[in-house]
Amino acid sequence: MHNVKRLAVIGAGQMGGGIAQVAAVSGIDVTAFDAFPGATDKCKAVHQKSLSKLVEKQKLTQDVMDAALNRITFVTDLEALKGCDWVVEAIVEDAAVKKDLFKKLAALLPGDNVVLATNTSSISITEIATAAGPAAPRVVGMHFFNPVPLMALVEVIPGLATSPAVVERTIALATAMGKTPLKANDRAGFVSNRVLMPMINEAFYAWMEGVAEPEAIDGIMKLGCNFPMGPLRLADFIGLDTCVHIMNVLADGLNNDRYRACPLLKQLVTAGRLGDKSGRGVFDYTKK
Numbered sequence: 001m002h003n004v005k006r007l008a009v010i011g012a013g014q015m016g017g018g019i020a021q022v023a024a025v026s027g028i029d030v031t032a033f034d035a036f037p038g039a040t041d042k043c044k045a046v047h048q049k050s051l052s053k054l055v056e057k058q059k060l061t062q063d064v065m066d067a068a069l070n071r072i073t074f075v076t077d078l079e080a081l082k083g084c085d086w087v088v089e090a091i092v093e094d095a096a097v098k099k100d101l102f103k104k105l106a107a108l109l110p111g112d113n114v115v116l117a118t119n120t121s122s123i124s125i126t127e128i129a130t131a132a133g134p135a136a137p138r139v140v141g142m143h144f145f146n147p148v149p150l151m152a153l154v155e156v157i158p159g160l161a162t163s164p165a166v167v168e169r170t171i172a173l174a175t176a177m178g179k180t181p182l183k184a185n186d187r188a189g190f191v192s193n194r195v196l197m198p199m200i201n202e203a204f205y206a207w208m209e210g211v212a213e214p215e216a217i218d219g220i221m222k223l224g225c226n227f228p229m230g231p232l233r234l235a236d237f238i239g240l241d242t243c244v245h246i247m248n249v250l251a252d253g254l255n256n257d258r259y260r261a262c263p264l265l266k267q268l269v270t271a272g273r274l275g276d277k278s279g280r281g282v283f284d285y286t287k288k
Helices: 014-025 039-056 062-071 095-108 125-130 133-138 164-176 192-208 214-225 231-238 240-253 263-270
Strands: 006-010 029-033 072-075 086-089 115-118 139-144 153-158 180-183
Touching (some): 014 039, 014 062, 014 072, 039 062, 039 072, 062 072, 086 095, 095 115, 095 125, 095 133, 115 133, 115 164, 125 133, 125 139, 133 139, 139 164, 164 180, 192 214, 192 231, 192 240, 192 263, 214 231, 231 240, 240 263
Parallel strands (some): 006 029, 006 086, 029 072, 086 115, 115 139, 153 180
Antiparallel strands (some): 139 153
């Protein structure tokens, strides 16, 4: 059993907001923290819209939606997380920023039973846990996928010091949230990004070397490999800058330059073509 009475989610953006929503729908009280001005209001609006769609599709009842919204408390002060018995961190994918946060969390939430989970998609759990000092056995990777309400997978990643009991509780919590937890070891990129990012990178090389145009590359991978989304479209969805960042983490963490980003991918990032979030990446979304 996970025994979670109140879950703290740090970061009310796309990932954190999704995690908070899924936890609340599954009956867990949530405290969602974000210090960025307006972030909590934006998150509330996203929850309202997302849950309303599920009610329209008859995947949720109105009563379940209302109860879920009532379970989420939004805060802008980290001190308000005292009393929570589980934390999922979903802030910027930057090791230094995460380590600074986990140092604070270890002091703020000292109980042996309080789990400190990170939603990192590529950074070493062991490295993040070093900042937690004696609390390192309570640190675990709990990697959700975007969009969180729709994606079934949670990668569960123990660091070198993570206690086996914490791993079991993480698996139990993910299951209680309606997810399928699968365990991976603490190597750069874990399984998902270690396999996905080189494929995305190869698609950029195929485009750069004139093998085919982006529409054809994506079409061939969708129709030939049964992917729901082509690799170049997926890169735009993830964010081209995020792809480059993860590839750097892979190259450094695995000590192998074959994981470095394709020059064309880096050039698009330099030009500010980051994908969906900037309106243009591989493809142009400004005409929509």
